[in-house]
Amino acid sequence: LMAMLDEAGFTSVVATDCDQTYERYLRPGDRLHQSATIESVSEEKSTALGAGHFITTRSDYHDQHGDLVGSMRFRILKFRPKPKPDPEAPARPPRPRPSLTQDNAFWFEGARQRQLLIQRCASCGLLRHPPRPMCSACRSLGWDTVEASGRGHLHSFVVNHHPRAPAFDYPLVVALVDLEEGTRLVSNLVDVEPAEVKVGMPLEVSFVRFGDDLTLPQFRPA
Ligand SMILES: [Zn+2]
Secondary structure (H helix, E strand, O other): OHHHHHHOOOOEEEEEEEEEEEOOOOOOOOOOEEEEEEEEEOOOEEOOOOEEEEEEEEEEEEOOOOOEEEEEEEEEEEEOOOOOOOOOOOOOOOOOOOOOOOOOHHHHHHHHOOOOEEEEEOOOOOEEOOOOOOOOOOOOOOEEEEEOOOEEEEEEEEEEOOOOOOOOOOOEEEEEEEEOOOOEEEEEEOOOOHHHOOOOOEEEEEEEEOOOOOEEEEEEEO
């Protein structure tokens, strides 16, 4: 039966369920005999794994007196594996896109134009990041932006090894960067070996494109 299904292209197998019934405990010295029966073979079914046939077999175990001591019903799916993904298709998903809101859209639009912007309170002039609607000092809702010099230093960092998201290169240096204007942002470091990264090292912005619609400020040693 298995060879027939293999020949028909149903070459993969997965166990689906198993029921066991015990009639009595076994004792040392029992001599058991097993007999197997194919109980059923289903029509071809489509499953998430691929099209295939469910095969139910029953194994009966008898003792030396011919009495049934236990049986097992075992069901497998013999299926035709789905074709592998097209090797020409892009090997990795794109870098995740930011969730744009009316508060942060200006910042990502600035990055797309290779400008590192900082939000500034229109009333008291306090700089703030990440973008938000209200000034924490004077509660003004008015704001504009200034363009950062792009210079700063490394406040802290982690070197990420696991878990690996396929859109990123590893090891991935995730950095907290203090800009010389005084605000702090989360970014990645580029053009540096993870072992060379030191807290306090001077950094400068480097705009990196991730496809047509996303450019992000990253930082490299200055
Ligand atoms: Zn303010």
